[in-house]
Amino acid sequence: MTSHQSNFWNYYIFSKDHKMIAKQYLITGLIMALLGGLMAYVFRMQLAFPGEAVPGFGDVDSGTYNQLITLHGTIMVFWVGMPILLGAFGNFLIPLMIGADDMAFPTLNMMSYWTFFVSTLVLLASFFVEGGPASSGWTAYPPLSARPEYSGVMWGMNLWILAVALEFFSVLMGGVNYLTTTFNMRTKGMKFSRMPMFVWMQLAATVNFMFSVGPLIAGALMLLLDRTIGTSFFVPDKGGDPLLYQHLFWFFGHPEVYVLLLPSLGIVAEIIPTFSRKPLFGYKMILISTAFSSVLAFMVWAHHQFISGMDPRMAMPFGLLTIIISVPFAVVLFAYIATLWKGSITFTTPFLFAIAMIAEFLIGGVTGIINGAAAADIYVHDTYYVVSHFHFTLVPITIFGMLAGVYYWFPKFFGRMMNETLGKIHFWITAITFNVIFIPLLQMGMGGHQRRIPDPTEFEYLKGMMGMHKTATIALIILLIAQAFFIFNFFYSMYKGKKAEANPWKSTTLEWDAPSPPVAHGNFEVIPKVYRGPYEYSVPGCKQDWSPQSAETVN
C-alpha cells in the first residue's frame, strides 16, 4: 500500500484510487468549464456588438461563430457536465457512501479517466488543424456535418466525432464500474433501501446512459464513414436519410439530459436534508418517480423533431409522453421543497446553490411545456426561447448542482473548508447574473429571434432586440468575472483553508465516517457497518439532531 504513495506517477497520474481519479475528473472538468465559458464570452460579444473585434479574441466571422457555438455546447455537455457530475462526484462518493474501499475495477477506472483525457486532447487538437474545429452545432446534423464541402471543415469535424466517441467509451467504462460497485460492494447493512439518494441517482443516470448511447455510437461511426470514405448513410444521393441521424441522436439526447439531471438531483438530495436537519421527504416516492421518468426518457426523443419533416402524426404520441414526463419530476421537486417544511435551516453556500438549482430548474421545467406542446413548438423551435429554456435546465443542473457539490464535499475531497464569505459573494453574483442573461433570451425567442446567427442586425425585425443582447452579454461578463471568487477560494482553501473535521456538516451518510480527506487506499480507518436509513435527522427522542448510518445507537 505505502509503495503506491511514494511514487509520484502512481499517486498523482496513473492512480487507481477512486478519489484521485475523481479529482482528476474534477480539475479537467473545471478547466473545460472555463474554456466553454470564455467561448460564450466571445460569441455573446459578437452578438451584442456585431462586427466589432472582441477584446482578447479579435474578429469573429460567421465560420468562427459557428465553431464557437458548436464547441461551447459540446464542451459544456460532454466535457463539463458528464466528467464532473458522473466522473468526479460519482467516482468520489459512490464507494464512500456505500462503505467500500474502492471501485470494483480500479484499473478500468484509471483507463476510464485516461480515455477521457485522450478524448479531451483530441477535441482540443481539433482547434489547431486546418479549417478549424467542428462547426455543425453540438447536434452535428447531417448533411451539413456529413460532407466537408458543406461546412468547410474537414479534420476538425472528424476529430470532433472521434473525441465524442472516446468520451462515450470512457463514460461506458465508468458506468460498468459504478453499477458493479453499487451492486456488489455495499457494506454490511447497506441495503438498497438504505442507500443515499445520490447513489441511486448515479445508478439511474448510468443506466440511462448505457441504454441510450449505443445508437448514437453507431450513428457517429456512420457519420464518420460518410465524411471520410464517402458512404451515404445520411446523405440522400444514394438513398440515405438525414432524419435517421436525428432519430439516433435524440434517442440518446433525451436520456442524456437525465444523465446530467439525475446526479445533480442526487447532490441536492444530500445537501437539503443536511442543512434543514430533516429527513428527505418521500424517499420511496422519489425513487419510483425516477424509475418512471427513466423509462419515459426513452420514449420522448422525437419531441426535438416536431418540424423536422418526420410524419406529423408522430407528434401526437411523442407530445403526449413529453408532457407526461413533467409529472415524475414534479414529484421529485415538490418532495424536495416539502423537505424544507418545518426544518431548521442554516443558509450555507452549498445549501444556497442547492436551492438555486431547484428554483431555477423550475423555470427550465415550466418553460419546457411550450416546447413540448407541438403546436406552440412550431413557433418557438430553433429560436432563442429554446436556447433560454435549455440553459434554464442545464445551467442549474451542471453549474449550480456542481458548485453545490463542490462547496459541500470540498472538506472531504481536500481536508479543508472553503471560505463561506467568498462562497456567498460568488453565489449571489452567479445566481443573479444568470437570470439577467437568460430572461431576455426568453423574450427574444418570443420575438421570433432564430438561433445560431452571428449578426442579428442582418434582419430588420431583430434590430430592436440589440438592447437585450447587450444586457445579456454584460451580465455574462460579470458572471464570468465572479467565477474568480470561486477559483481563488478553491485553490486558496485547498492549501490554506480551515482544517476540516471528519463530519463538518454533522451529516449522516457514510462518507462522513471517513477522515477528511479519506485514507489514501481503503477510504475508512475501519469499514463502517450500517444500521439505519440515510437521512435520519432530528429523530424524536435523540438529543443529537443527526443519527449517522454507521452509529449502532444514538443518544
Added chain:
Amino acid sequence: MLDWIVGYMPENIATFGEDIDYVINLIGYIVFIWWILAEGVLFYFLFSSRKKEGVKATYEDGSTMKAMSWVLIPVVLVLGFDLFIDYKSHSAWDKIKIQLPKADVVYRVMGQQFAWTYTHPGVDGKFGTGDDFEPDDLVVPVHQVVHTVISALDVIHSLWIPNLRFKQDSVPGRIITGWFEATKTGDYPIACAELCGTGHGVMASTLKVLEADAYKSWVAQQSAAALAQ
C-alpha cells in the same frame, strides 16, 4: 395583460396563427401560475423554517400516504393541466400540420446554401411549363390558401416566417408540403431557422402579401416575361 406573452411576438398574419398564439398564451398562464405557486411555497418554507434557537426540526420523512398526498395531490393537478394543454395543442397541430386545405396557389420552395428559391407555376398552374418563374420574394395573395412544397438541395434548412407562425425544416431528399393563409397585405421577413453553414445568418428573404388583383396581374406579368425568354 391578456396577451402577456403574445405581446412579445410579432404581429400575426396567418389564419392558424391565432391557434398557435392561443396555445402559447394558455400554457403561459397555466405554467406561470404554477411557477409562482411553487416558488412561493419554496421561499415561504425557506423563510419560515430558518434556524431558530431552541426549535428543533420536525421529523417527517414523508413515508405515509397522508404525508405523501401533500406532494401527490398537486402532482395530479399538474397532470390534469398537462393533459388539457396537450389536448389543446394537438387540436391546433392537427389543423396546421396534418389537415391540408385545398390549395389556391402552389409554390415550390428550395433551400440551398444560402438562399431560398421559390418557383411559381405561372398562369397555367402547372410546374415544368414555359411560364414557370422564380421570383426573389415569396409573393402570395391575401386570404388564399398557399401550399409550399419544400425541399432542399444540399443541407437541412428551415423556412421561418415569424409573422405567419410558419416554420418547416427543408430536408434534402424529402418533399414536405405545408400551407398557410395570410390575412394581411404587406412585407414580412423570412429567415432560415436551422444552422446550415457559414451563411446561415444572411439567408434572408421577404414574404410579400398582395391583394388578389395585384397578385393576379403580377403573376400574369411574370409569366409573360418568362415565356418571352
Added chain:
Amino acid sequence: MSASTATNTVETEPMLAPHGRLGMWMFLASEVVVFGGLLASYIFARLRHSSWDEFASQTMTSIGCINTVLLLTSSLFIVLSHHWAERKDIKKSGKYMLWAILLGVLFLVFKGYEYQHEFAKGITPLTNLFWSYYFFITGLHALHIVIGLVINALTLREIRKGQNLQRVEVAGLYWHFVDVVWIFVFPLFYVAS
C-alpha cells in the same frame, strides 16, 4: 491488488454475481443497444427500399451458412472450456479454448474471402446504401470478432499458467454475444426478403 484483498476481509451485503460476470453483463447490455440501433436503422431502410431484396440475394449465402456453423461450434467449445476451467482441468480447458479461437480465425478467413469476392465483382461500400450497411454492419461485427479473439487469446495464456480461471467465463460471455449478433445479422443480409 490491495483493493481486492481488502474486499475479501470486509463484510458486505450479498453480491449479485462475481464482479467480472456482472461487469461484462453491463457492458454487453450497452453493446446490445449499439447493434440494436444499427440493425433497426437497417431494417427501416430496407422496408423503404423494396429493391434491396435483389442486392440481398447477391450476398454469398453459402459462406454465411458456413460462418454461422463455425461461430456456433466455436461457442460450444468455449462452453466446454469454461466447463473444464471450473473443474480446474487446465489441459482440457486450454484445448477447447484453442479450438474456439481457431474456429473464430476461420470465420474471419471466410469473411475475408467473401469481401474479396465482392470487391472483385466491383461491389464496394460506396455502391449503394444497401452495400454500405452490409459492409458496415458485418465489418463492425468482424471487429468484435477480432477483439473477442484477442480476449480469448489472453485468456488462453492465463489458462496455460493456471491462474485467473474465472476469466474464462467472462471471455465466454463476450464470445456468445458476438455469436448472437451474427445470428441476427445472418438472416437480415444473407436470406433474401
